[in-house]
Amino acid sequence: MDPKREFEKALALHQLGDLANAEKKYRAILRATPRNFDVNYLLGLILLQSGQFEHAEKQFSRAIKINPSAFNAFNDRGNALLELNRPKEALKDYDKAIALHGNFPDAFNNRGNALFRLGRLDEAAASYEKAITLKPDFAKAFYNQGNLLRALKQLNDAISSYGKAIELKPDYAEAFNNRGNAFLDLRRFDEAIADYVKAIGLNPFLIEAYCNQVSALLDLNRLGEASAVSDKALSLDPNFAQAWSTRGDVLRNLRRYEEALTSYDKAIALKPEIIDAWLGRGIVFYEINFNDKAISDFQRAVEISPDSVEARFAACIAELPILYADDNEIVRRREAYEKKLLAICADLAAGRMQGDLVKAIEFRQPFQLAYQGHNDRYLQTLYGSLACHIIEREYPAPSLPRPPAPDEPVKVGIVSAFFHQHPVWNL
Numbered sequence: 104m105d106p107k108r109e110f111e112k113a114l115a116l117h118q119l120g121d122l123a124n125a126e127k128k129y130r131a132i133l134r135a136t137p138r139n140f141d142v143n144y145l146l147g148l149i150l151l152q153s154g155q156f157e158h159a160e161k162q163f164s165r166a167i168k169i170n171p172s173a174f175n176a177f178n179d180r181g182n183a184l185l186e187l188n189r190p191k192e193a194l195k196d197y198d199k200a201i202a203l204h205g206n207f208p209d210a211f212n213n214r215g216n217a218l219f220r221l222g223r224l225d226e227a228a229a230s231y232e233k234a235i236t237l238k239p240d241f242a243k244a245f246y247n248q249g250n251l252l253r254a255l256k257q258l259n260d261a262i263s264s265y266g267k268a269i270e271l272k273p274d275y276a277e278a279f280n281n282r283g284n285a286f287l288d289l290r291r292f293d294e295a296i297a298d299y300v301k302a303i304g305l306n307p308f309l310i311e312a313y314c315n316q317v318s319a320l321l322d323l324n325r326l327g328e329a330s331a332v333s334d335k336a337l338s339l340d341p342n343f344a345q346a347w348s349t350r351g352d353v354l355r356n357l358r359r360y361e362e363a364l365t366s367y368d369k370a371i372a373l374k375p376e377i378i379d380a381w382l383g384r385g386i387v388f389y390e391i392n393f394n395d396k397a398i399s400d401f402q403r404a405v406e407i408s409p410d411s412v413e414a415r416f417a418a419c420i421a422e423l424p425i426l427y428a429d430d431n432e433i434v435r436r437r438e439a440y441e442k443k444l445l446a447i448c449a450d451l452a453a454g455r456m457q458g459d460l461v462k463a464i465e466f467r468q469p470f471q472l473a474y475q476g477h478n479d480r481y482l483q484t485l486y487g488s489l490a491c492h493i494i495e496r497e498y499p500a501p502s503l504p505r506p507p508a509p510d511e512p513v514k515v516g517i518v519s520a521f522f523h524q525h526p527v528w529n530l
Contacts, residue, residue: 106136114145122149140169144176151183159183174203178210181217190220208238212247219251227251242271246278253285256459261285276306280315287319288459295319310336310343317349321356329353344374351383360387378404382414385421389467394424412458413466419443423471433475440469441482448489460493 113128129146132139147162163180167173181196197214201207215230228251234244249264265282269275283298299316302309313336320329330353336346351366364387370380385400398421404414422440427433450456469486472479507513521527 106132106139110139110142113142117145117149122153125149126153138169140166140173143169144173144179147176147179147183151179151186154186156183156186160187172203174200174207174210177203178207178213181210181213185213185217185220188220190217193217194221206237208234208241208244211237212241212244215244215247215251219247219254224251224255240271242268242275242278245271246275246281249278249281249285253281253288256288258285258289274305276302276309276312279305280309280312283312283315283319287315287322290322292319292323308339310340310346313339314345314349317353321352324356326353326356330357342373344370344377344380347373348377348380348383351380351387355383355387355390360391363387376407378408378411378414381407382411382417385417386467389417389421392425394421397421410456410458412456412460412463415443415447415456416463417467419447420467420469423469423475425471427475433477437475437477437482440472441485444482444485444489448485451489451492461497464490464493 116125143166150159160183177200184193200210211234218227245268252261279302286295302312347370354363367384381404388397401418
């Protein structure tokens with residue numbers, strides 16, 4: 104065997120995307136020349152590209168032993184480690200790659216991803232910025248910067264970063280999808296849907312975009328369209344947990360509760376840590392007055408994601424069912440509700456609740472409290488103060504007009520979605 108000739112053949116297969124045959128040739132070459140750095144490194148790349156992350160990490164380690172100054176090998180081993188959810192080790196490899204080659208935009212971008220995963224957001228932002236400075240046309244870095252800004256709730260800046268990524272790479276389906284998510288966070292539903300449609304047009308198999316489009320359509324109460332998009336997502340991949348979860352959301356909004364529970368069960372079976380399905384199933388149980396099951400699901404969501412303020416609020420409100428077995432249950436439920444509400448207030452005051460608090464108080468309100476026949480002033484004052492604090496923090500008070508003169512009539516305007524269909528107004 105002529106190793107040089109075989110290497111040329113293997114490299115050609117690799118460049119053509121024939122990974123399986125390229126891998127066979129690389130392995131054959133290594134049996135003859137096991138300390139060939141290029142072949143060890145390129146075999147690691149194939150393993151990384153084909154999703155064999157543990158094998159890739161080991162293969163890159165072999166290459167690094169042969170050539171400890173190979174900055175690309177450190178960078179790619181970091182990528183394998185990050186895929187294995189070992190961000191601390193990945194960060195060390197990215198730092199080593201940068202130490203060996205200071206102007207390495209890919210390593211700065213990947214370093215940002217590791218820091219993002221570790222929750223070191225300011226450092227991640229600096230790393231993405233460095234990558235962009237070194238490579239101003241780095242679409243992937245702008246995309247990752249957008250993801251970070253969205254996580255920081257800097258949504259308009261996130262949209263701008265996604266836009267730059269799209270300008271540099273007009274077929275960037277993932278950037279359209281994630282920009283749609285930022286628009287959805289801002290409740291700019293039509294723009295979100297337009298981006299999801301664009302993402303799907305560029306990549307018809309991007310199932311996340313279908314699921315996100317369903318969420319936007321549900322917010323607009325376009326249930327028929329949401330159902331059709333949900334069915335399409337499941338037809339593409341019946342084992343995609345998020346598609347089952349969003350299908351559950353559609354069925355829940357259609358009040359088809361039994362089918363919704365089946366969909367959520369399927370999502371949880373496929374991916375036990377899927378928080379949206381636990382929340383959705385908990386809402387169904389709450390709405391059909393199985394409150395203990397609802398609380399159990401909401402608490403499971405909290406265990407999976409302790410930062411989920413929606414789950415915290417939902418578990419609190421679920422202590423207030425529609426019906427009670429007896430008066431003793433009312434007392435027990437009120438005590439549990441008060442305890443959870445006080446814990447939320449304490450965590451908010453201490454700065455330990457950082458999620459979307461406005462969305463959380465929209466999620467469910469203590470509507471059933473008023474039907475228990477007790478004095479609710481303290482509990483409602485507690486909840487109202489909490490809600491006011493959240494809204495004031497998120498939306499600073501606007502400047503107000505001058506107060507009315509002593510003899511000037513006061514005009515009060517009421518804006519509500521319930522005037523057109525609500526028992527009080529109908530009566």
